[in-house]
Amino acid sequence: xxxRTSRTTARATPxxxxxxxxxxxxxxxxxxxxxxxTLPGGLRVxxxxxxxVRSATFGIWVNVGxxxxxxxxxxxxxxxxxxxxxxTAKRSAxxxxxxxxxxxxxxxxxxxxxxxxxYARVLxxxxxxxxxxxxxxxxxxxxxxxxxxxxxxxxxxxxAMTEDDPGDCVHDLFAHTMLGDTPLGRPVLGTVDxxxxxxxxxIARFYKRHYDPTRLVVAAAGNVDHARVVRQVRAAFDRAxxxxxxxxxxxxxxxxxxxxxxxxKVEVVNRRTEQAHVILGMPGLARTDDRRWAMSVLxxxxxxxxxxxxxxxxxxxxxxxxxxxxxxxxFADCGLFGVYAGCRPSQVDDVxxxxxxxxxxxxxxxxxxxxxxxxxGQLAGSTVLGLEDTGALMNRIGKSxxxxxxQMSVDDMLAKISAVTPDEVREVARDILGQRPSLSVxxxxxxxxxxxxxxxVA
Amino acid sequence: xxxRTSRTTARATPxxxxxxxxxxxxxxxxxxxxxxxTLPGGLRVxxxxxxxVRSATFGIWVNVGxxxxxxxxxxxxxxxxxxxxxxTAKRSAxxxxxxxxxxxxxxxxxxxxxxxxxYARVLxxxxxxxxxxxxxxxxxxxxxxxxxxxxxxxxxxxxAMTEDDPGDCVHDLFAHTMLGDTPLGRPVLGTVDxxxxxxxxxIARFYKRHYDPTRLVVAAAGNVDHARVVRQVRAAFDRAxxxxxxxxxxxxxxxxxxxxxxxxKVEVVNRRTEQAHVILGMPGLARTDDRRWAMSVLxxxxxxxxxxxxxxxxxxxxxxxxxxxxxxxxFADCGLFGVYAGCRPSQVDDVxxxxxxxxxxxxxxxxxxxxxxxxxGQLAGSTVLGLEDTGALMNRIGKSxxxxxxQMSVDDMLAKISAVTPDEVREVARDILGQRPSLSVxxxxxxxxxxxxxxxVA
Numbered sequence: 001x002x003x004r005t006s007r008t009t010a011r012a013t014p015x016x017x018x019x020x021x022x023x024x025x026x027x028x029x030x031x032x033x034x035x036x037x038t039l040p041g042g043l044r045v046x047x048x049x050x051x052x053v054r055s056a057t058f059g060i061w062v063n064v065g066x067x068x069x070x071x072x073x074x075x076x077x078x079x080x081x082x083x084x085x086x087x088t089a090k091r092s093a094x095x096x097x098x099x100x101x102x103x104x105x106x107x108x109x110x111x112x113x114x115x116x117x118x119y120a121r122v123l124x125x126x127x128x129x130x131x132x133x134x135x136x137x138x139x140x141x142x143x144x145x146x147x148x149x150x151x152x153x154x155x156x157x158x159x160a161m162t163e164d165d166p167g168d169c170v171h172d173l174f175a176h177t178m179l180g181d182t183p184l185g186r187p188v189l190g191t192v193d194x195x196x197x198x199x200x201x202x203i204a205r206f207y208k209r210h211y212d213p214t215r216l217v218v219a220a221a222g223n224v225d226h227a228r229v230v231r232q233v234r235a236a237f238d239r240a241x242x243x244x245x246x247x248x249x250x251x252x253x254x255x256x257x258x259x260x261x262x263x264x265k266v267e268v269v270n271r272r273t274e275q276a277h278v279i280l281g282m283p284g285l286a287r288t289d290d291r292r293w294a295m296s297v298l299x300x301x302x303x304x305x306x307x308x309x310x311x312x313x314x315x316x317x318x319x320x321x322x323x324x325x326x327x328x329x330x331f332a333d334c335g336l337f338g339v340y341a342g343c344r345p346s347q348v349d350d351v352x353x354x355x356x357x358x359x360x361x362x363x364x365x366x367x368x369x370x371x372x373x374x375x376x377g378q379l380a381g382s383t384v385l386g387l388e389d390t391g392a393l394m395n396r397i398g399k400s401x402x403x404x405x406x407q408m409s410v411d412d413m414l415a416k417i418s419a420v421t422p423d424e425v426r427e428v429a430r431d432i433l434g435q436r437p438s439l440s441v442x443x444x445x446x447x448x449x450x451x452x453x454x455x456x457v458a
Numbered sequence: 459x460x461x462r463t464s465r466t467t468a469r470a471t472p473x474x475x476x477x478x479x480x481x482x483x484x485x486x487x488x489x490x491x492x493x494x495x496t497l498p499g500g501l502r503v504x505x506x507x508x509x510x511v512r513s514a515t516f517g518i519w520v521n522v523g524x525x526x527x528x529x530x531x532x533x534x535x536x537x538x539x540x541x542x543x544x545x546t547a548k549r550s551a552x553x554x555x556x557x558x559x560x561x562x563x564x565x566x567x568x569x570x571x572x573x574x575x576x577y578a579r580v581l582x583x584x585x586x587x588x589x590x591x592x593x594x595x596x597x598x599x600x601x602x603x604x605x606x607x608x609x610x611x612x613x614x615x616x617x618a619m620t621e622d623d624p625g626d627c628v629h630d631l632f633a634h635t636m637l638g639d640t641p642l643g644r645p646v647l648g649t650v651d652x653x654x655x656x657x658x659x660x661i662a663r664f665y666k667r668h669y670d671p672t673r674l675v676v677a678a679a680g681n682v683d684h685a686r687v688v689r690q691v692r693a694a695f696d697r698a699x700x701x702x703x704x705x706x707x708x709x710x711x712x713x714x715x716x717x718x719x720x721x722x723k724v725e726v727v728n729r730r731t732e733q734a735h736v737i738l739g740m741p742g743l744a745r746t747d748d749r750r751w752a753m754s755v756l757x758x759x760x761x762x763x764x765x766x767x768x769x770x771x772x773x774x775x776x777x778x779x780x781x782x783x784x785x786x787x788x789f790a791d792c793g794l795f796g797v798y799a800g801c802r803p804s805q806v807d808d809v810x811x812x813x814x815x816x817x818x819x820x821x822x823x824x825x826x827x828x829x830x831x832x833x834x835g836q837l838a839g840s841t842v843l844g845l846e847d848t849g850a851l852m853n854r855i856g857k858s859x860x861x862x863x864x865q866m867s868v869d870d871m872l873a874k875i876s877a878v879t880p881d882e883v884r885e886v887a888r889d890i891l892g893q894r895p896s897l898s899v900x901x902x903x904x905x906x907x908x909x910x911x912x913x914x915v916a
Contacts, residue, residue: 052510053846085764086774093774097764102832104839107764123842153777153805160732161780161800166622272730274618306543306555306565316544316551319611322619342619347611374560381562384581388511388846 019230024407032387034397034407035226041243042214042250045230046397046407048221050390056127056222057394058229059119060138061402063217063251064210066188067113067331071181075190076198076206078111079155083203084118085109086147088140091133093147099133107133111188114254114331115402121391124223128232131220135236138216143207148200155195162189166277166442167323167342174279174338174440177267184258184331213237214248219398222390253405256333262435264457268450269442276348276443280355280456281338282435285428287330287403293416294424295328295337295432300375301367301425302326302358302433303339307374309362310339313354320347320354332403337432345444352456356437363433365426372422379417383410477688482865490845492855492865493684499701500672500708503688504855504865506679508848514585514680515852516687517577518596519860521675521709522668524646525571525789529639533648534656534664536569537613541661542576543567544605546598549591551605557591565591569646572712572789573860579849582681586690589678593694596674601665606658614654617647624735624900625781625800632737632796632898635725642716642789671695672706677856680848711863714791720893722915726908727900734806734901738813738914739796740893743886745788745861751874752882753786753795753890758833759825759883760784760816760891761797765832767816767825768797778805778812790861795890803902810914814895821891823884830880837875841868 020038027033027049036046066077086093100107105122107130118137120130162169172187179185190198220229237243260283285295303310303326314324324341339359343351386392387410400407408416437457441450478496485491485507494504524535544551558565563580565588576595578588620627630645637643648656678687695701718741743753761768761784772782782799797817801809844850845868858865866874895915899908 055843055846094765094770097769097774098832101763101765102835102839104836104841104843106840106843121843123839126839150775150777154773154780157733157778157780157801160802161625163732164624164735164800167619274621275615277622305559307552307559311555312552315612316555317608319608320615322612322615342622343615344618374556377560378562381560381581381584382564383562385513385562385564385579388513388848390846 019234021230025409032410036401037226037230038250039230039234039237039243040246041237042245042248043216043218043233043237043243044250044401045218045233046401047219047224047226047229048393048397049224049226050222050393053222053390054124055121055390056124056130056220056224057119057121057390058127058130058134058220059117059394059398060134061217061219061398062116062211063215063254063402064116065112065114066186067183068210069183069186071186072194072197073202073206074186074194075155076203077116078188078190079151079195079198080203080207081109081111081116082151082155083143083147084137084141086151087142087144088136089142090136090140096133096137099129103129105130113184113188115399117398119391119394127220127224127229131229131232132236135233138211139237139240139242141207143200143204145200148203152195155189156192159189159192159195166271166273166275170277170279170340170440170442173267173269173442174281174336177265177438177440178260178263178281178283178336213242214251217398217401219394219401221393221397253403254332256331258333260334263438264436266439266453266457267441268445268453270445270450271442272444273442274344275342276345276441276445277340277342278348278352279338279340279440280352280359280437281336282432282437284328284335284337284432285330286333286335289330289335291424291428292330294420294428296379297372297375297417297420298362298367298425298429299326299328299337300378301371302362304375305378309358309371310355313358314341314351318354320351345449348441348443348445348449349452352453356456359433359437362429365430367422367425367429369422372425376417376420380414383413383417477692479688483867490868494859495684495688496708497688497692497695497701498704499695500703500706501674501676501691501695501701502708502859503676503691504859505677505682505684505687506851506855507682507684508680508851511681511848512582513579513848514582514588514678514682515577515579515848516585516588516592516678517575517852517856518592519675519677519856520574520669521673521712521860522574523570523572524644525641526668527641527644529644530652530655531660531664532644532652533613534661535574536646536648537609537653537656538661538665539567539569539574540609540613541601541605542595542599544609545600545602546594547600548594548598554591554595557587561587563588571642571646573857575856577849577852585678585682585687589687589690590694593691596669597695597698597700599665601658601662603658606661610653613647614650617650617653620647624729624731624733628735628737628798628898628900631725631727631900632739632794635723635896635898636718636721636739636741636794671700672709675856675859677852677859679851679855711861712790714789716791718792721896722894724897724911724915725899726903726911728903729900730902731900732802733800734803734899734903735798735800736806736810737796737798737898738810738817738895739794740890740895742786742793742795742890743788744791744793747788747793749882749886750788752878752886754837755830755833755875755878756820756825756883756887757784757786757795758836759829760820762833763836767820767829768813771812771816772799772809776812778809803907806899806901806903806907807910810897810911814914817891817895820887823888825880825883825887827880830883834875834878838872841871841875
């Protein structure tokens with residue numbers, strides 16, 4: 001179904017300028033219907049309806065992240081994300097924030113290595129306002145020189161704040177340990193040096209180059225009407241003259257050819273913290289890898305909850321850490337798997353030995369069928385529980401469209417999760433956990449102790 | 459309406475042992491109906507129905523917090539909260555966590571100065587399991603000596619982790635600055651010394667004394683049936699023999715007679731962090747103060763969102779901080795109001811001067827009617843948006859029952875918020891912000907700079 005506006009437009013412009021709308025997922029009782037419209041100009045709009053709620057989350061995903069930065073541009077994607085809140089031809093920074101604050105909405109954005117997302121969660125009646133504000137930010141940002149300078153201070157503070165959170169910045173260190181000084185290995189925030197060196201024109205060029213409608217996915221979820229959302233988004237982008245290249249087609253999901261090999265590196269940053277913050281990890285799976293369902297089950301069983309192996313062995317039985325968990329991050333062509341723990345320096349050797357032993361044991365097939373089936377239940381239950389949050393729904397459909405170019409229903413996801421067999425988990429455990437690990441540590445470690453850490457990855 | 463089980467019980471025991479059920483709020487179309495049953499034994503069960511969701515959050519609130527600790531017991535409430543996850547006569551620690559993990563639920567707990575809460579969020583079909591596990595933890599915890607020792611390590615790690623998060627622990631410092639070495643002024647986690655000194659028997663006595671059914675409020679929200687929840691809770695507590703004192707009545711909401719005066723103190727903890735983390739604040743309002751609605755509006759306008767005064771003046775216009783906000787915390791008899799900012803040491807003087815100037819300006823009546831009406835819109839919108847989260851609903855009804863002994867409908871809350879006048883905001887601003895502030899700082903400040911900080915509170 002195309003909206004009335006788009007049909008009218010279609011009559012006045014060449015045939016190829018017709019908006020194309022598809023129902024990608026049918027849903028049940030109006031819940032979970034996912035539709036996509038591709039507007040002339042190559043802009044995609046996906047929505048998911050959840051008529052039982054009174055809220056809606058509206059977001060725009062951009063196919064750009066810190067991975068697209070050269071060394072000198074490191075931090076530009078995130079810097080730009082901040083600058084989009086600073087004003088457009090029509091709105092000052094205060095106008096932007098006041099509009100959403102006045103209706104009690106939440107507006108924010110996040111920048112990752114492969115994408116950037118801007119969103120607002122509001123009452124359904126305020127959705128037109130959210131669409132108007134977010135579309136204006138994306139299409140009409142001024143990037144005024146004085147704002148670039150004021151915001152530089154804010155970014156430098158954000159970098160300093162992250163530095164003060166060792167449990168956070170050890171993840172940046174681990175990316176460096178595994179990926180080195182490469183686009184994927186560099187921090188999303190950039191560094192004090194790159195941020196100080198970035199100029200207004202560099203950022204404005206970056207904006208112009210990457211915020212093309214063909215590289216955007218608009219996503220809305222909650223009590224939303226697809227045709228109305230499409231109409232409003234189209235009008236907003238039309239006003240900005242952003243859909244003029246009517247024959248433009250959306251870009252394909254990001255591809256890549258990075259292969260990642262286990263490197264057995266150890267990187268230690270000596271800092272006067274109370275705890276040592278460690279990540280023991282290795283290459284993981286790319287986002288599109290078929291083994292990702294088995295990997296999720298493995299991750300849940302190993303370090304995903306209070307009943308997981310690592311939580312039980314490190315915290316529950318021995319009281320060696322407060323926070324211990326495993327995680328996966330998948331990119332277009334490669335991925336990471338890691339185990340995080342925070343513990344006092346005197347416990348680091350014990351904690352790492354236990355983590356390494358568990359990785360080895362699980363790589364060797366040591367996960368019981370019980371653990372696998374509990375992990376499957378955990379993933380299935382939390383998937384269904386996640387359906388009530390319009391923010392989570394918007395994230396799923398937006399990211400799916402941008403990164404996979406397709407949508408998957410919850411029923412299909414549940415089927416994929418439930419179909420994972422203990423054998424598949426054993427196989428992916430052998431392939432991934434069986435690799436030589438690398439290690440990143442931030443903490444007050446003496447040289448002698450730091451030297452000993454090499455034994456952990458031997 | 460009493461449940462069938464409770465009527466049967468009533469026949470077999472004295473008349474006073476009948477469960478009393480009231481509909482406290484009627485709701486609309488089945489949404490937002492709040493019911494309370496007081497069971498014989500003095501146990502309160504409150505529920506709120508939201509039939510449009512598939513989830514339920516079940517929690518138990520306990521009328522005990524760090525405020526109830528003597529100096530030597532400091533940290534016992536929170537230590538005990540951890541120990542309740544370690545096992546009962548029927549379940550090991552793994553049994554407890556595996557039960558909820560296996561269905562994808564989230565289970566956790568939090569300890570505050572005046573209450574403790576344990577909760578699980580699950581699919582509605584798994585609610586009986588959540589009730590069973592959480593009730594078992596509350597009534598049948600073993601507090602085994604070996605678990606006390608293992609968990610001591612975990613708590614010490616949690617303290618160390620908090621120490622590594624200066625933006626978090628500056629709040630503990632501010633409580634100390636304002637309230638000193640008193641029950642309300644001491645940290646919820648305790649200190650390394652008190653945690654190392656606490657013995658199993660002290661904690662077990664604390665458990666026995668404070669976890670009496672008369673001091674508990676059971677709360678459930680989501681797709682729940684009140685009568686069925688009451689039946690299950692009653693059965694679980696009956697099995698533990700916890701409802702035997704059939705004439706016991708619930709305890710009244712906590713009262714107190716602490717008055718708090720502005721003290722103009724400055725406390726600086728010198729630490730080698732990247733940012734200095736500051737709180738500038740003063741006595742606020744008790745939880746039950748009638749002026750709390752005007753205070754919420756004031757807080758939102760001053761430091762509650764991106765369009766707020768402090769965000770605009772400190773971050774948006776001058777780029778001096780990434781994180782800057784104001785907040786209120788209310789206790790039974792007193793409260794705190796504070797402004798937090800994190801910034802590099804070289805900016806501390808500027809940031810504090812701006813914050814102090816804004817506090818003074820607003821105390822002098824400088825908030826515009828526009829700012830007040832925007833803040834009202836913000837609070838109203840976010841209140842309605844919060845209704846979709848069964849966890850937030852459970853928190854509201856549980857805390858209301860424990861701390862106020864009554865429930866307020868969303869419509870009444872919205873009416874209270876909307877009725878706040880600019881004059882009322884001006885009045886509370888004058889009363890609260892017009893007091894002499896105190897200041898707490900964690901950061902790498904030289905003595906000279908630290909000495910200058912006294913000017914800020916002069």
